[in-house]
Amino acid sequence: xxVRHSLLALLAERPAHGYGLKSHFEKRxxxxxxxxxxxxxxxxxxxxxxxxxxxxxxPEEARSSWRITDAGRATLSExxxxxVDDRAVRDELAIKVLLAIASQGVDVGRVLQNQRxxxxxxxxxxxxxKMRLDPVAExxxxxxxxxxxxxxxxxxxxxxLCEERLRARDAGGGA
Amino acid sequence: xxVRHSLLALLAERPAHGYGLKSHFEKRxxxxxxxxxxxxxxxxxxxxxxxxxxxxxxPEEARSSWRITDAGRATLSExxxxxVDDRAVRDELAIKVLLAIASQGVDVGRVLQNQRxxxxxxxxxxxxxKMRLDPVAExxxxxxxxxxxxxxxxxxxxxxLCEERLRARDAGGGA
DNA sequence: ACAGCCATGTAACTTGTTACATGATTTT
DNA sequence: AAAATCATGTAACAAGTTACATGGCTGT
Numbered sequence: 567x568x569v570r571h572s573l574l575a576l577l578a579e580r581p582a583h584g585y586g587l588k589s590h591f592e593k594r595x596x597x598x599x600x601x602x603x604x605x606x607x608x609x610x611x612x613x614x615x616x617x618x619x620x621x622x623x624x625p626e627e628a629r630s631s632w633r634i635t636d637a638g639r640a641t642l643s644e645x646x647x648x649x650v651d652d653r654a655v656r657d658e659l660a661i662k663v664l665l666a667i668a669s670q671g672v673d674v675g676r677v678l679q680n681q682r683x684x685x686x687x688x689x690x691x692x693x694x695x696k697m698r699l700d701p702v703a704e705x706x707x708x709x710x711x712x713x714x715x716x717x718x719x720x721x722x723x724x725x726x727l728c729e730e731r732l733r734a735r736d737a738g739g740g741a
Numbered sequence: 742x743x744v745r746h747s748l749l750a751l752l753a754e755r756p757a758h759g760y761g762l763k764s765h766f767e768k769r770x771x772x773x774x775x776x777x778x779x780x781x782x783x784x785x786x787x788x789x790x791x792x793x794x795x796x797x798x799x800p801e802e803a804r805s806s807w808r809i810t811d812a813g814r815a816t817l818s819e820x821x822x823x824x825v826d827d828r829a830v831r832d833e834l835a836i837k838v839l840l841a842i843a844s845q846g847v848d849v850g851r852v853l854q855n856q857r858x859x860x861x862x863x864x865x866x867x868x869x870x871k872m873r874l875d876p877v878a879e880x881x882x883x884x885x886x887x888x889x890x891x892x893x894x895x896x897x898x899x900x901x902l903c904e905e906r907l908r909a910r911d912a913g914g915g916a
Numbered sequence: 917a918c919a920g921c922c923a924t925g926t927a928a929c930t931t932g933t934t935a936c937a938t939g940a941t942t943t944t
Numbered sequence: 945a946a947a948a949t950c951a952t953g954t955a956a957c958a959a960g961t962t963a964c965a966t967g968g969c970t971g972t
Contacts, residue, residue, distance in 0.1 A: 652896070
């Protein structure tokens with residue numbers, strides 16, 4: 567529900583029209599996650615349906631301006647107050663590896679290596695990019711880079727752990 | 742697309758019926774992500790529509806058995822070969838923090854602290870649970886615990902970094 | 917004039933997900 | 945006999961996403 571809540575967050579600061587929200591979202595998230603404009607309009611419709619936003623003047627004005635409602639502010643507060651729970655979302659990598667391990671005929675080592683290579687590439691890319699950032703003027707981009715780097719590092723570490731534990735099992739784990 | 746591909750992976754080993762797939766999935770993923778049975782049936786219908794699975798004998802038999810098709814095996818191979826890309830999925834925590842930072846009237850410190858507390862709780866829970874596991878008999882559960890722990894640790898570290906950088910900015914960053 | 921961005925909107929679709937109705941089989 | 949588990953399936957919906965049609969405005 568990132569898009570929904572993000573639009574609420576942006577509208578809580580000031581009213582805006584659809585296209586503006588797209589730009590704002592992308593600026594705020596440092597361009598990491600592009601947002602199709604169409605999705606802004608569909609999401610706004612759904613937010614309006616749920617009473618969380620309202621359009622200011624669609625009758626006369628060409629581009630209607632959207633504003634957040636009280637209910638919208640309440641929903642937004644809940645979002646900010648609630649912690650994001652990783653386990654609520656299925657971890658595709660973990661699932662894939664666990665399935666690969668238990669399956670016959672799947673080259674687990676290959677899967678792990680592929681993923682490891684990709685994660686290392688990302689890691690390099692993020693790190694290279696991070697160096698070019700100004701820590702004060704580009705704080706959001708910097709924090710984002712930190713997040714992506716830490717996640718990629720954790721991923722590499724996990725993949726290494728998987729290989730290690732599998733080697734241990736295949737070596738003498740059963741003897 | 743975890744569920745779709747997971748069902749393909751399970752059917753690649755042996756044909757099964759809907760309810761069996763639910764149990765297999767949950768066993769394989771160490772019970773971390775429960776799967777509503779209804780979703781298995783809807784997903785199977787969609788996989789059949791796409792020609793990736795086929796039902797064996799729905800005419801006479803009460804419970805039809807599903808098997809994977811050649812196209813299904815091809816799709817599965819692609820899935821195993823392709824690396825999961827973190828950035829393809831919007832990172833709700835990162836988005837929330839970035840929006841909070843740029844918004845006036847949002848207590849960023851509170852957001853960070855809430856999330857940190859929740860992450861530490863998870864970390865403790867996962868660690869406690871991990872200790873009870875047998876490294877050879879419960880390898881999947883162990884790997885899963887590793888994954889969740891590493892992710893939670895990375896999250897805590899990132900939240901600390903955020904606080905640190907924000908303090909630095911608010912202290913003398915602009916002077 | 918033309919390219920490119922600003923701007924709105926809709927139709928169609930995907931995956932995920934739940935709630936509900938229904939019944940067979942197994943265990944206690 | 946009752947409770948639990950096994951088993952199938954459908955209806956409805958949420959959220960995300962894209963492709964397309966359409967037009968205004970701006971700078972070259």
